[in-house]
Structures are given as structure tokens and as C-alpha cells.
Amino acid sequence: GGGDDSGDGGSGNGLVIGFAQVGAESAWRTANSDSVKAAAEAAGHTLKFVDGQQEQETQISAVRDFITQQVDAIVLAPVVETGWTDVLQEAEDAGIPVILADRGVEAADEDLYVTRLGSDFAEEGRKAGAWAAETFAADADGTKILELQGTTGSAPANDRKAGFFEVLDSEGLNYEIVDSQSGNFTAEEGKAVMETFITTHGLDGIDLLYAHNDEMGLGAIQAIEEAGKVPGKDIQIIIVDGSKAGFEAGVAGKLNYIVECNPVFGDQLMEVVESVVNGDEVEKFTPVEEGVFDATQFEAELPNRQF
Amino acid sequence: MWPVLILVALLVVNIIATGIDFIVPNVNDGRLGGAFVNILRRSAPLLLIALGMTLVIATKGIDLSVGAVYAIGAAIACQMIIDAPDQSAGSLIFSAIALALVVTAVIGAWNGTMVAYFGIQPIVATLILMIAGRGIAQLITGGQIPKVDDSSPFTELGRGSFLTIPLPIWIAALALLALALLTRRTALGMLLESVGGNPEASRLAGIRSKGITVLVYLVCGLCAGLAGLIGASNLGSADANNGGLWIELDAILAVVIGGTALLGGRFYLLGTTIGVVIIEVLEDTIINIGLSSQWQFTAKAIVVFIVALLQSPEFRAWILKPFKRKPATPAPAPAEEVLAK
Amino acid sequence: MSDDPIVQMTGIRKDFTGVRALDGVDFTLRPGEIHAVMGENGAGKSTLIKVLTGVHTPDAGDILLDGKSVRFHSPGAAQAAGISTVYQEVNLTDNLSVAENLFAGREPRVGPFINFRAMRRKAKALLDDIGIDLNVAAPLSSYSIAMQQLVAIARAVDIEAKVLILDEPTSSLDRDEVAVLLGVMRRLAAKGTAMVFISHFLDQVYEICDRMTVLRNGTLVGEWPTAELPQNALIGHMLGREAATLEQIERTAAAHHVGDEEPLIEAVGLGRKGSIAPYDLSVRRGEVVGLAGLLGSGRTETVRLIAGADRADSGELRFEGAKTGGHNPRTAAARGIAYCPENRKTEGLVGDLTVAENMILAMQASRGWARSIPVARRDKLVAEFIEKLDIRPANPDMPVKNLSGGNQQKVLLARWMLIEPKLLILDEPTRGIDVGAKADIQKLVAELSADGMAVLFVSAELDEVTRLSDRIAVLRDRELIAVLESEADMTTERIVDTIVAGGHSSE
């Protein structure tokens, strides 16, 4: 650990931790940033927070600034998986441990970070797929699916899609992808794309809508309602994330399944950082606790939602 | 004229792909629906912004901050409504809308002041708010996405209808009409073109060019704010980060497709309107003809390229040349083009 | 003089949207001759030049250079083939230095790199050679239009082409520079360079040219040796009517009530640091006050302060006896002060707007944007002024940038006459204007002042100033050095003497 001569700005014997966040692109992300900040403060550490604005260059630049500042540990939430080798190597050369939060980096760089704490997007996709495969197992005429993808090219969009269809295929579900378009993870575009789906394909016979996050799903629900159909009944809906608004819609019966993607792992993160700086052995991957919820569980879970 | 042809072509493609239903409106729940009506309804925010942008561009300016202003307008209204105990109170809705519009107008005036009184280049003056504006919107919402109750009358602005026609279409049409009247019934349009065409000559002719510049940016900010309100009320929520993201590029595109030159001077509000509809129809076309999302950008590029080329007299002359009888005149003399500017 | 023509243009036709600028024009240029192209504003002189040098592509006709058929696609190509041109509008880039403008595109180089030192040295030498002394490293924009015009001429001369074309090169020069230019032209002619010279100053044309080609309304009237074409015959050919109908303006200045009325406007110690020293000047109703001085003597700066175009930093300006506060173009217009700037392209007209819109601009500005002028009234006013000032083409909906220079000037005048000002400030209103139009404008000034309008009149032509003015303010080195009042003083010689003596000769 490099925590010896770098207590600048740190209060007492707290650590100085650099946190290169992805951005503030969604409520999920903001909740995540808030959670980490609050946890750092509670633990008496100084957090150097930099918003990467969804750009890898900005994040790399932030990590280099952390190295120059000689922080005790660097937390990185990589916006993409590849391309981190050099900067991680620089951190290692400077003796600063790196902890990944949320997303991961490519396997070849495994030696360059200490541990990763976060969600598994492919796993989230698989969870959604498992529910769909089970729910529609008896659907004789084939399950017709609409998909609202996240931002084209982003890791959560790719993995949630891949995991989902991986399970559908392995479970041997008879399904058809009626249409699949990007809604850029936003409610606005989710709604617009859904409107077009409805005018192009109609809703009759469509069984399932799989939305890669809450916001797109909620936008789509509005489009469905405005088309005079009943979301959750005329068409079943799965969303990933599980924000408060998502659960509220669930309680109102407008959607059927929520795969949680939990942003509130600040405390868990601080524990990991502390043990890493102390030189304790840590696992290479620490999963964040996440659940799945179906219609029967929405009401009970709603009060626990923090974002 | 060319934009109209492109629009018709796009509509035909859609009708072939999805049937005549595409263009024929239907009524459900006492509200006009159908693919094309939906497109028009969705065009409203972009149209409002593009109209404001048209005026700014007429003064040789540009406003990059409209997307951020859109987010600010949406954020103010939604945050104010969800902070109140009763989200359905008429006075609350009214004051939320009023506050959002006042703030966005002030932001517009600020941009105009930077341009007119501090002499800062428009693209730079508005770049500042483009960067900071989304931060301000996030500050207002505390980084959250405030969601207004579906029962709140605020959502009517985006989802409701009047005489079966969706409200956003009404609002955009009224804005178009109002701006057209404002600029063409009064002398404002001519003075704008004069300031855009030659600011120094306008000043010497006694025109309050600075005042007019500020006014125009103010109107643009107001339009962006109104667009943000429609967007927010349609969704019932305000996304400070993504609401109206890159809408400035689409708006500028629409203005130029509509025939207004970025160099200032003559402007065409109706042309802008057609430009907006082209852009919105295009997005649906990609889905309707079954292309994947990856094609969004590429298809847009291709259509914009075609429109830009068709609008160029030099291109038309060049492309028609092989079909002309006498090959007397050689390639278009570039010299003339430059002087024609 | 050899008789083999170096340039031969036959049957040239050029159409612009709505206008046939040239129709079957022939033009022949022989080595070593100085050939004038004459014609009214809008006759097509500049267009003829531009067709020759590849700016415009002709719609019909042939061009022979040295007997070979050519057609240039850019001015660069014409230049490479030995035709060097000074176009009517100053065509230099004022963000670059004087030296860079002189050598743009043909800079002295060491290998591929420009040798700036050599360039400045050569620029200095070149300017010295034709007798002007400028800081060649300074940006061109820091010099007046006149100096810019001289730089453009120097550039064209230095290219050492076999054909040199000068389209109204003298429009903003005064007599000394003109003398210098004519000297240079004679030298070049002796070396065998063929030259085309376009000017509205008949005496210059008669002084220097061997031959004249006259155009009218885009058609060829004829070609004559200068010696065979007396002045009034030329004017007759140009205008298509008898020269005798041209009224000569004979102002009876003394008839004016000078001195017995309160001044309409009075500048007391008005000045602005760095541009014009504090000066006193007054103008009465019905009086024409002329401003005379050499290039850059500060005439423009003087009137700009009165017009509110620049802010004064000393002294005060009284209008109808009251001190004016917050003087700017808008309040000036509201008081009834109209200002036609000397540079009509950059400060006067809005090129993309139509003739009609440009005309009503000031009137509309004074009414504010909310009260637009009713269409019927507007059309009537515009039609009236198009006719009164004989603006051609008489199409109110044409973009003003497509009008010829002289007609643009008239549009600008119409703009200000529309607001019926009390004081009309004219900065070089007759620059680049044909004899007919010039007489029209002079006549107009006389009429307006007879109706009681006060006029401040700036012109590089001393004859014009003396002819029109009741009093003449003389400037030198950005300082107002004398005001000549008595009739005896109002002569060209007296003004020149005053300038030379630096003001001490005026008692």
C-alpha cells in the first residue's frame, strides 16, 4: 500500500480515496455516487470524486491525477472494459491499489486490480431470461418479444441482451424477437420507440417487453397506456434496475418482473477499500447483493428502495 | 421545395413499408392517433427549439445551449410540482410552468447579452451554458429524476388533447403562427435579417441591433423552455442528463434543411418546420423498414447529405450536365459561386 | 503600337437572374495602349472585366488572348496567363499585413518556406517605387480605403503582366495619388503593357487613355480613339441622350442666408482621442458645409462624431441649441440627422435585403419594430424614390448586392431622404458614380439645401466641394485647421494652399 506519506487533506487517519465514476447519466448512477460519498464520509475518509461524463479518456485522466496526488487507493467504475492496461500499470508502479466498482475490465488485466465489487449484467440478463422462460414455457404459439435495448454499444446493453437470450435458448423456449431497438436508456426515447413499435407491429399477440432499464420501461408503459392497452396485462413487462419509480409502477400492476441492479453499495465498498489498504486478502470479485422481484413482492419491497 | 420532395419520398417509403395506416389518423379515446399524428406530436419540442434557433441563426448567431435549457425548464417544473403536497393544484401547475418559462427566458437573455453586449462569439457564449446548463438542471433535481404523478394535470400538456388534436401539436402550431406573425406582420423579421446580414450597417441605420439580438436569444431560450415542459409533461418526469440531449444538432439541422443559411440573413420558419418533420419521420422510417438501431446515425447522415446536395444549385447543375443537350458550358465556375455568397 | 490585338472579345453575352448584363459586346485591346471602358453605372463595365478574367463564365462569345482562344475558370488562371486586375471593390484581405497582401500567392521563398524579411524588404521597395510610405508589417485594416486601393494597385502593377486592368482605381484617391498612378501607367505603357482603365472621372480618362469603348445597358455603343471623341459626344454616347440636357450645377451660394440664423447643429471642442483632434464646427439650416482635406486627414472621423457613429470623448455637440446626450446613430436619426457612410458595402447596405427593404430600413428603425410600414405606403414611397433617383434596374425586389455601385449609392441616399432629415451627412456620396448620376446627386444636394435642409458634404473632389458648399472646413492630419467662408476663399487653389500651409494662411 502507498498510504504512508499521502495524508494531505485527509482528516485524522482516514484514507484519501480517488473515485473515478462513470458519469451521472441515470438515477441509478446518481444513487451510486451518493452512496459512495456518504459511506466515505461516514468512515472518515476523504473522497476525491471525478465524474467521467461517460468518457474513458476523462476517467483515465482522473486516474492519472489521482496517481499524481498520491492517493491511498483508487476506485474505478470503468465505462468500458478494454483499454485500461497502461493506466492500471501506472497505478501499480506507483504502489496505489485499484478497486473496480460496478463494471469490470477485460480478463487480461486481472492482475492489475485488487478486486472488483459490482453487478454482473449478464447475470441480470440471465435472471430476466429465466423468469421469461418459466412464465412462457406453456405458450404454444411461440413467445413474441419486443426488446428495448440500452445505449447501443454500452456494456450493460450488450450483456443484458446476451444473458437474456442465452437463457431463452438454453431453456429451449419457442420465441420470436418481433423488434429490438435502442432507447438509449432514457424514458424519452423508450417511449418514442415503443410508440413506433405499436404503430408498426400493433400490440396484439405480443407477449413480452424486455426493457434494459427502468426509465425506458416506464416510458414504454406510458406509450402502451396511451395506445389504449393495459401494460402488465395485455403485454408482460420485465425491467432491470429496480428504482423506486419502477417499483411504484409494479405495485400499480403495470409491470411484471423486476431484476434488481443495486447501486447502493457504498458501505460495502468502503470495507473492501479498507481491507485492501490494510493488505488483507480479498476475493477477486465481490458481488453486490441483488435480488429479483415478481408481482407478489413489489409492495413489500417498495419501502426499502433508496433511489 | 427540395425538402418537401424529400419529405414526400420518406412518407411514401413508410407507406409502402407499413401500409396506408401510416398516414391516416385514427381516433382513440377522443384523441387523434396513428403513426403520422404521433410523429407530429413528438416533433413539437424539436419544432419549438428549431423555430427559436431559426431566429437566432437569422442574426448570424447560433445557440448550442438549447438542449441544456430544455433540461432546465423540465427540471424546474417537475421539481416544483413534486415538492408540493398536492400535485394537482391548478395554481401550482400554473406557477411551475410560469417559473420554468421565466427562468429559461432569462437564460436566453443572458446568452443574448453575452453576444450583443460583451461581443463574445455566439458559439462560445452558448457553449458555456451548454456545459454548465445540465449541471444546473441536475442541481435543481438533486441528480434524481423527479416523477410527477400521472394524475397531475401537468401531464396534460404533453398527453392531453383539445378538439381531438393532441396539445403538443396545438402548442407548436401556435408558436409557429405567433412567431410568423411576430416576424412578418411587424418589421421584426426584416430588422432581424438586417442585423444578421450586416450588423454595422444596421447600427448606423439606427436599428437597436443589440436589443434585437438579446430579444432573439430570449425567444430562443423561451422556446427551449417550453419544449422542455412539453417533453417533461409527456413523460411525467424530467431527466436532467438526457432530456433534450443533442437536440441542438437536430434543431440546427432542421433549420438548415429548411433553407435558412447559417451565415445569417434570410430565414424561413415554414422551411424549418418541414426540416423538423423530415428528421422525425426519418427516425421512424428506420424502424419501419426494419433496420437496426446501428443504422440510426448512418441513415440520418445519408438523408441529410442528399438534402444538402439537392439544395445546392451547383450540384444540380453538375448532376444534370450529362443530360443537357449542348456541352457548351464547362464545369460550374467556382469563382461565380464564391461571389454569389 | 502593334496592331495585333492582345485581347479580343467578341459577342460576349452574360445573363444574371433577371438581368442581361452584357449582350453581344466586342472589345479589343492592343499592346501598349491604355484603353478606357466607359459607361453609366450598371452599363456592364465591371461585368465585362470579370468575364475576361474568369470570375464569371460568359453565356456566349469568344475570348482570344494573343490570338488563342481562352476561357479562364478563375482569376488565378487569368493572372497566370498574364492578366493582372484591380477589381472595383477593394479586393485584398485586411486581416493580413500590407506586405502579405502585396505578395499573397507569390511570396519570396527559401525552399518551401516564406522569407518574411525578404518579403517586407521587397514590399517596402515596391511601395517606395510608386511613392507611398507605409508600415508594411501593419495589418492592412489599419489603413484607409484609399491606401488599400493604392496597395491593390501596387500589387497588380508588380505582377508585371502583359495586360493590366484597373476598374475604378481612382474612386477614392485624391489628386496627388491620382497623379502618381497616372505616372505609373505611363511608364508601363511605354514598356508595352496593355491597360484597361475604367473611371468616371472624365478628365483622367482624357488625360491618359488612347482609346475608348463605350457601353450602354450592356450593349456596345462603339470604339473610338480618344482624340476623335470630344467630351460631350462621349457623354451623349454613354447616356444615350444629348449632353446639353445635362444640367450644370451652379450654386449661388451667396444667396444663402449664411450667418443670420442660429446654427442647427454645433460642435464645440468635439473630439476623439486617436482619431480626430477637438474641433468647432457648425451648420445652419439650408447651408451646405463641405469638408476638404487629403486622404486620411480625418474628414470621415469628423462627420462620424456628429452622426453618432463614434462616441466623442471630449467636447459637446449642440443640436438646435440643446446639448445632446447619449448621441448614437439611433438618437441622431430621431433628431433628424442622417448619415450616408463612405463605405457603402460594409457600413451602408445590407446586401441580402432587397432594394425596397434597404430603402425603408432607417424609417422602419425610427418607428420601432412593432409598427411596420404598411405595404401600400411602402411600395409607393419606394417607387417614388426609384423614379426620383433613377435607380436601375427599377426593381424594388432585387437583392441590393446585385446592383451596380452607383445604383447602390442611390439606394442609400433614398434610405435617408425617406426620413426627411434636418441634417444630411454625405461622406463621399459621388464616389464611383457616373457623370449623369453624379450630376443628379449634386443637383439633389442643391435642391435639398434650398428647401432648408442642412448638409455636411465630404468629397475627395475639390471641384465638387467648392461648387456645392457655402462654407468649407479644411482638415489636415486629423485636425480641423480652417473654415473658409468668403466667396473669394472658396477655390480649389485656396484649399490646397491652406492645407500646405497647415492652417496658418487662413486669417
Added chain:
Amino acid sequence: MSTQTLTERPARSTLFDGLTRYIPIGATVALLIALYVGGIANYPKFDSPQVIAKLFIDNAPLLIIALGMTFVILSGGIDLSVGSVMAFSTMACAWLTVDAGIGAPLAVALVLAFGTGWGLLIGAVIHYFNVQPFIATLVGLFLFRGLTLQISDTDVSMREVDFWQWGMVHAVDVGKIRDGGFWLPNLSFVAFAVVIVSFVVLHYTRFGRGVYAIGGSEQSALLMGLPVARTKIGVYAISGFCAALAGVLAAFATKSANPLANVGAELDAIAAVVIGGTLLTGGAGFVLGTVAGVMVWGMLNTLIAFQGNLSSWWARIVMGILLLAFILLQRVLARSGEKRRT
């Protein structure tokens, strides 16, 4: 009298005349120094030489596109396609070397040629068909983002190709950062080379002076017989080349390609160029101004990282405020030097 030499003093004194052109860049440099001194006063370790060195590591690609943009803006145009062309180039590098298995040097040559070719094409469209630069290059912005996504919609690693290791090899390595040392990789020197070449081309060749002339007045440049077509198309070719080169540098910097990289990079480049004192209307500005502009941009980001307690939104707002303060100060300095007409 007629033999007397005609003299005209320029409006401003000779000494001053030479200097007014340098006021905007002077202001930029002065403010850059002020930012740096302010950083040192407020943050420990800000005086580390690596703070300066880093400006040329992470910003090397930005510097290169900003230099290309300088040419375009000086000529009175604008190029919005650079961000997308850059992302496309990086992706094409990955695709050619990883999937297609082409030798990396050849791939780089192909990519650079392609960027230049694109610039030539769009320049020709702008010049011959009179399409507004903003729109013509906006087409590029959409087109190359689309094509990039079509090559791959996920990030691609090219670490396996040895060639890509070269860029981040330390060309200069002076001690450990912790001990006040600093390092610079090879790719920074590529950027320096581009700076030098741009400087020489723009300020010391006919082509470069032609760019200024066209920016001052395209019509005059044409009438003066300058090769307007060649020059105008040339600046877009240079910008296309620079964008492609920046993409190659980005490939070196991360050894990976990401289809969503460099969104909005064109605005960063424009901001840097303008901060560096170049007028968007064309005809006035300097290569070194752009270098200073990029340094300011990087320095602002470094300051925010060192401050470290700004939320996402305050970071944006502070960036906006700093930019505003910067532009206003520059304006004030420039105005006090410039003779005002009104």
C-alpha cells in the same frame, strides 16, 4: 507637391500594431499561468511536473484534432466530424489489425489515408457544391458514428498486437512521480511533431498564408488569384488527416477501440481553438494559441480532479463558470488593447 511621398500613419502606433494580434494569445497564456499558480497555491502535489506532462499525455489526441480544426476555422469553416472520424479511425485500426489481420503499419497508413480522403471529399463538396461546412461535416459526425457502430457495437481490445504497445512506451522518464519526477510517452512526441509541422505550414508556407487570406475574405482571395479551391479542400483534408491520426493515437493510448468514444470531442476541440484566441469567423489566430487552449482545457479538468469534492453537477457548473471567467477576462484584455469604434 506631386513628387512628395504619400505617407499614412496606421491608426495605431507601429509597435502596438505588431502586438495587437498577439493580445488574445497573450491573454490565454497569462490566464493559463494564473490557473497553474492558483492550483499550486491551493492543492498539494499540484507542483509536481507530472501535472504539466499529463496535459500532453491524455490530451495528445485532442491537441491533434484541435490543430486540424485550427486550419479549418482559420479558413472560415468548421469541422464537426472530427470526433466521429477519430472514433471510427480507432475502431478501424482495431478491426484491421485484430479481425482482418492486416499488418499494423499498413493499417495505420490505410486509416490515415482514409481520413485524408474523407477530408478531401467533404472539402470538395463544400467548395464545389457550396454546401455549408457546418452541415457537410455534420453529415460526417452522424455517418462515422454509424459506421463505427456497424463495425462493432462493443469495445474491442487490440492489446495482442505488439505494434500498439509503442505509443505508451515512456520516451522520457525522469524519476518517480512521487519524488517529483515525470514521464512522457512516445505519443506525446507525435503530438509535438504535429504542432511543429502545423506551425511551420500555417505560418511559413504559401498554403498557410492562403488559409489566412481565405479566412479574411474568400472573395478577395479569389480575386487576388489565390488557389482558393485547393486551399479550402486542403484544410478539410488536413483536418481529416488529423482526426484519423488522433484516432490512431487513441488506439495507442488505450490499445482498445470503443464505438462510443469521443462523443462531443469536436466541441472540445472548437472550445480549445477559440480559447486559444482564434476567431471563429476566420482569418485570425495562431497554432500556438491552440496549444495553449488545449492546455487550458486540460488544466481546468486537472483542477477539478484535484479539488475532488465536486458533485457531477457542480463539476459541470464550475467548468462553465471557469470558462466564462476565462472568456470574459480574455475579452476585457483584448478590448483594452483594441481601439474601439463605439
